[in-house]
Amino acid sequence: MSAEKLIEARGLHAWYGSSHVLHGVDLLLGRGETVGLLGRNGMGKSTLIRTLLGHVRERDGRISVAGRDVSKARPHEVAKLGVAYVPEGRGIFPNLTVRENLLMAARPSRDGRREWNFERVIETFPRLGQRLDHFGAQLSGGEQQMLSIGRALATNPDAIILDEATEGLAPLIVQEIWRVIGTIRTAGIATMVVDRDYRRVAAESDRVVVLQKGRVVLEGAAKSVRHEELAGFLGV
């Protein structure tokens, strides 16, 4: 892989209490690259993401973001290095309006870029523009997901990690979310995508990584990985 390393994990272990979830995971996300993270339920995808972001305290191994060692960093320090997060379940603040959800997150990037300002986020998600004064709790699932992605973009990140961004959404909304993920790629933001639709993930990614029982069992260029092989690992 020739792209400059943005997020790099080496020998990552993570535990939830006595449960050893990640077993020496190596992972790389290059600048501007899209990586699809695949695996069956309970194989450690969300734990891997949460560990990279600093949310899992019981961890071991080396993580670096933009060349800085963040192995011991707290989540806000990782976020400030330009890593945005669209969590499973969307993580919308239900007691804040759409406008407030966006404004509280908005900040320039580390190098001062303000490309994703409030107006551009609303342009990307016109539907949010019509619901600016609605509380997060009043939005539909699709609107919440758009807000979650819009909020991540408002931090002007170098990378966005999307965990199950299309889960539980109507097919039309799913199309819309994939369209936006395409826009994010085009904008040069590195993305790590977790999704059940492995064909779509493979089609939209530069590389795919498959996790099984907390270990990377397959990694390669998305174009060169056979769908049958993926399906075998994913049990579909």
Add this chain to the structure above:
Amino acid sequence: MEFGTFLVQCLNALQYGLLLFLVASGLTLIFGIMGVINLAHGSFYMIGAYMAYALAPFVAKWTGGGFFATLAVGLVLSVALGYVLEWAFYSFLYEREHLQQVLMTYGLILVFEELRSILVGNDVHGVKAPDWLAGSIPLGDLMTYPVYRLFISAVCVALAAAMYLVLTRTRLGMMIRAGATNREMVQSLGVDIQFLYRVVFAAGVALAVFAGMIAAPVSSVYPGMGSQVLIICFVVVVIGGIGSVRGALFAALLIGLVDTFGKVVFPHAAGVLVYVMMALILLWKPDGLFKAG
């Protein structure tokens, strides 16, 4: 009830309710955002009242200032106290169970009371209001009302408005409200939640201390005043809805009215009226009148 008496009682109810709000707002914020049951919150009110009494001679000697200089010094000290307490004790309580929180914060009450006893003694003290606020204004032909009580109400209204503006119009306020519902997400947006909690805690302590300081000239300063205010503040928080500042304001004003008029209209039952009201409200709305946020 004569109109003059009615008016005086209304103003008393308003003043009591607003002062109660000032103390309870910190309690509900700390409870709602950090999830900590802080039994020691009443002690901060007590500390404030004792500061108004004990700091005054030092402030007068060092700065030549009077009551307001003492308020300013007390406010700075209270923010520092809140910041240090959060760092030293409360930051270890967030992940703990409520029982552990209750035990530790109860322990802090004992520590604060003992320190108070050692430093200032167990006597009851009075604090003098500034001369220009010491008078009364006439209400009708027969009644008068102390200017200082109006001053307390005005200050409380100003602080409540400031708190409303900070919580609803500023980015800090948005972060605080967001932190009440999803602290992990707040961190993932680049917010140092530890610092945010420390700021909220220090602000909550400062509000309670400030309330104690401005209340000192009307309530006097005595041991056990923290426990008294704590119980009624929990009633405010429960009626208003845990974590809701708006609810705390509404509940505090309601309690002010019920308590003040209860003492006039039903003097024999005055002690229980507030609690009966709480029980009835909880039967109607078990989560309190307002939701957090």
